[in-house]
Amino acid sequence: MEQNEASIYLRYRGFKDHSQVDLSQLGISLLGFDQLFRKLIKVTRINGDVQLKVTSFKPGSIDVETIIKILQYPDHLPFDRVNHLLEFLKVASDIVWQDACSFFKGIAVTYEELEAYFARHPLQVAFLVAAIIKFIDRCKNLKQPRDLINSEFPKGIAISLHRLIHSHGFKRALRPIIEDEAISIEISNDVQSSERVVIDQNNFHNYLGKDDEVLPYLENGCAYCLLGEIRSLKSTVGDSLTFRLINNGKTYNLDLIPPEGISTKHYTEFYKELVTIEAEVIRTSLYKKPKLKLISMDFQQRRITGLDDPIIPGLANIFSQSLTPTLSGTTSRFPSGLPGIRGIQLWSPASDDTNSAVGPSSPDADRSEPDE
DSSP states (O other): OOTTEEEEEEEEEESSOTTOOOHHHHHHHHHHHHHHHHHHHHHHTOOSEEEEEEEEEOTTSEEEEEEEEEEOOTTOOSOSSHHHHHHHHHHHOHHHHHHHHHHHTTSOOOHHHHHHHHHHSOOOHHHHHHHHHHHHHHHTTOSSGGGGTTOSSOHHHHHHHHHHHTTTTTTTTTHHHHTTSEEEEEEESOTTOSOOEEEETTTGGGGOOGGGOSSTTSOTTOEEEEEEEEEEEEOBTBOEEEEEEEETTEEEEEEEEOOTTOOGGGGGGGBTOEEEEEEEEEOSOTTSOOEEEEEEEEEHHHHHHTTTOTTSTTHHHHHHHHOEEETTEEEEEOOTTOTTTTTOEEEEOOOGGGTOOSSOOOTTTTOOBOOO
């Protein structure tokens, strides 16, 4: 390895087998870490271009070695200001930071003095790797604005890390955890080291912001009436259907679990049809797609008009009068005591793709995005 290079190791641990993680999710994660590392390097305010490359996978586990290389500009020092240098060294190495403080103590800091320092102490990329790993480790403690008050980092660095959380900085990197493909992702500067930053199913939410939540209005344990489309019927690994919900221009493919004792074959007539379902929400995190436990299903037009459901005549009128738009779709609670409704909510995707006759259409209705 060259002098201006250093390694970061990523270890992925799968659920059933520590050495097995879905390849597509792994690829998204590696691209996410590439972007994350570049953003964290910018936080240090170091000069130069960054080159990152994956060099190897270790057999028997998913250990990925990423090489970080700093390409220095010939006419630039690694840092333009002494305070930027000292803040970086304070994060990377307390001993080196103390030495640097002693070097600059009591002198008028000029560009020549910075040149003299780097002539004696060339920048080591290992320090940059140490700073990146420390940023990732401490970032989980900077999610809330109040956390910035007592941060160990300088104010500018703490604010940058806080903003990174709330601008989807970690979302792609943590994709295998979010999609339940990995128990944990471990980050270290040595594949043999026992000192690792561990992001797992218990703490990953500390790295995600409010905008990373997935359909947050669908609360665990609550029953809802949802409008959407049946996209697939799966029976190879447990019976389930894929229910496509479009909300605010985004498409979500949700697992829909039939009632106990009923096979997906019972629902073949609904395949690729627009339907209205009543379902209970099952979710472990606001940052993961919820699963739905089916209560009942009917073709959308039939249910909305009430043609086959004399218990709730005029339902379409009640829907259209009671729905109110929200930032994340269209939802409402039915009036209490309405016959046959049992307090179930209606969640409308508010999209032209659903041919919904319920509530106002969304301004984003003509846009469709890949499943989140």
